[in-house]
Structure formats: C-alpha cells, structure tokens
Amino acid sequence: MDGNTIRPSRELGFVLSMLSQMGLMVIFALSYNMLMGQAGLLSFGHAVFFGLGGYATIHFLNYAAKENGAHFKGKCFVFDDRLAVAVDPNEREPISRCEISGVPCDTYLNCANMECNKLFLCAKDAAMVMEGCCSDACKNATAKRPFDPENIYLPYRKWYNYFSAKLKMSREPEAAQ
Ligand SMILES: [Zn+2]
Helix, strand or coil, X not given: CCCCCCCCCCCCXXXXXXXXXXXXXXXXXXXXXXXXXXXXXXXXXXXXXHHHHHHHXXXXXXXXHHCCCCCCCCXXXXXXXXXXXXXXXXXXXXXXXXXXXXXXXXXXXXXXXXXXXXXXXXXXXXXXXXXXXXXHXXXXXXXXXXXXXXXXXXXXXXXHHHCCHHHHHHHCHHHHC
C-alpha cells in the first residue's frame, strides 16, 4: 500500500482539523485574556506573533511542495488515515526505522492488541512475524484484532468493528440489556 491513498471515511481530516483549529483559538483567546483581561496590558504584538507563525508555516509548506520536496527528507505526519504523507511524490529512502526489525521503514501501524493500540513504525515482514503487535506481551493478549496479512496497513477502526455482536456484548455487560 502506498501511504497517500485517500480513503473515504468520516475520520478523514475534517473533524480533526476543525477540533485542532478550535483548540488553537482557545489557547489564543486564553492567553489574550491573561494579558488584557487579568493584567490589563494592551498587547498589539499578540495577533502578530500568532499570524507570523501561520504565515511562515504555510509559506514553508508551499515552498516544499513547489520544490517537490527537493530539500525535504522523510514524510510529514498527518492526523488522518493517511498518517504519513510524502512531500516528494517520488518515493525516497525512509529516514525512520521499523521499531521491531530496525530496517528502514516509514509505515505506521496500530498495535493489534486493542488494550495497547500503540501507533508505531513497522515494516511488513516484522508485522507478519508479530501479527501486527508491538511486543510479545501484546501478541499474547486476549483483545487482539484479527490479523489480515493482505491488508496490514488498513487504518485502525474502533474495536467493535472487528468482532461479532455477541462478543461485543460479552465485553460490555451494561450494553447487553
Ligand atoms: Zn502493543
């Protein structure tokens, strides 16, 4: 699988990016409240620093995209199903390594033990050996997602998507009534 395929799902981007923008604005408003509201200091620089950060970031990203990532190593981590997005459209040597086998790799995987669910870098061979788990302890855990060797890097979904309704109820006794 290449990491850049956009899969249609409601987890994709929109809610996350809106929530993170709301979070940014909350921090911005709280810090201004601390200055102006609590301390009575009129700050003209406040919005300038906030704006400069955004301005510099977007120009840097535009530049990286225009240059096809020529001065950019590795991938950008994003908070939707794609997880890692290449700046350079041509595949480049990964700069990160698999956490299990140590080979160069830039593919993320959620640990198949749903009580762990750790997001870690994992190469295909290591995922096969570990059945999608991050450690031996997780490999022997009970709440494991079924491992599908054909679709190792399918995005993680909530645990009840992987089990029958009966098992779901046995794990959630209050929901069974
Ligand atoms: Zn784990």
